[in-house]
Amino acid sequence: MVQPMNAFRYDTSGQWYKGNTHLHSTASDGGMGFAELAELYHSAGYDFLYRTDHWVASDMEQDSEKYPLLWLDGVELDGRDQTGALCHVVCLGRVTGLRHEDGLEAGVQSARQQGAIAILAHPHWCDNALDDCVRLQLDGVEVYNHVCRWLNGKGDGLVYWTAALKANPALLAFSADDGHLRPEHPGWNGGWVMVNAQECTTPAITDAIRRGNYYSSCGPELRSITFDGANLHLETSPVRFVRIAGPGWKGNRTGSFDGRLITDVSMPIPMEWQYVYVEIEDQDGRRAWTNHLFVVDHSTNR
Numbered sequence: 001m002v003q004p005m006n007a008f009r010y011d012t013s014g015q016w017y018k019g020n021t022h023l024h025s026t027a028s029d030g031g032m033g034f035a036e037l038a039e040l041y042h043s044a045g046y047d048f049l050y051r052t053d054h055w056v057a058s059d060m061e062q063d064s065e066k067y068p069l070l071w072l073d074g075v076e077l078d079g080r081d082q083t084g085a086l087c088h089v090v091c092l093g094r095v096t097g098l099r100h101e102d103g104l105e106a107g108v109q110s111a112r113q114q115g116a117i118a119i120l121a122h123p124h125w126c127d128n129a130l131d132d133c134v135r136l137q138l139d140g141v142e143v144y145n146h147v148c149r150w151l152n153g154k155g156d157g158l159v160y161w162t163a164a165l166k167a168n169p170a171l172l173a174f175s176a177d178d179g180h181l182r183p184e185h186p187g188w189n190g191g192w193v194m195v196n197a198q199e200c201t202t203p204a205i206t207d208a209i210r211r212g213n214y215y216s217s218c219g220p221e222l223r224s225i226t227f228d229g230a231n232l233h234l235e236t237s238p239v240r241f242v243r244i245a246g247p248g249w250k251g252n253r254t255g256s257f258d259g260r261l262i263t264d265v266s267m268p269i270p271m272e273w274q275y276v277y278v279e280i281e282d283q284d285g286r287r288a289w290t291n292h293l294f295v296v297d298h299s300t301n302r
Helices: 034-043 104-113 146-152 158-165 202-211
Strands: 015-020 048-050 070-072 074-080 086-092 117-120 140-145 172-176 192-197 214-217 222-227 231-239 241-245 251-255 262-268 277-281 287-290
Touching (some): 034 048, 074 104, 117 172, 117 202, 172 214, 172 287, 222 277, 231 241, 231 277, 251 262
Parallel strands (some): 015 048, 048 070, 140 172
Antiparallel strands (some): 015 192, 074 086, 086 117, 192 214, 241 277
């Protein structure tokens, strides 16, 4: 029996705010301090950044310095789980009491119990199995990691996210820099999230991310996302292709190879698909992704 879709996820009536959910400073293995990072990212139009140093949980309440953008708390945990799998998990939110010696799974469990959003980082680079995210009961997956793209080309996690969506359509997608800003890790401003919120404050940004009211991008922009009950309506920066993606081979697309660009499109949404998201691609091959377009009701696993 086909289950009806739940409430449409996106409300783009607020402002769009650009942010990075994976970033390292001199507090762990990064090459810049917080003030330098804030100035650098602010110059590229960023509105917020998360502090996600390895096993160093940040505490913004203790930082009285003034920055040109919003800093939010976070931490990155890494290690091997009980199966021996190497995993890196970015946790967004203020957490305390983490001890490296307790191991990865204990750290992730503690962070999630404290309300953090837990994201499987660069799964291709870590050689993760497709079910690692579901097995660890995480909240999201990095569909793109810019530093890993630089290091050995293994920055694409889209296949991990779509594999996990079959078991958990509520799973969120993230595009991130994983910036280290050192000579051997020079990449930055290559992957980010665009959050739609009423204001750029810690509660508003955190709530919007938790609800999935954002998209992930490596370049193109989704400026408006609405749904009339049958058709999805998008306004975008100029792009070559717009794709509606569902489970397996299911999908729909519009665009052409003749150089014409799209800035607005309406497309029907199949209501019987277990999950559905949008991918757009610009003329340089850079892409952006929504989350699953509908809020998941766990009682129906949709």
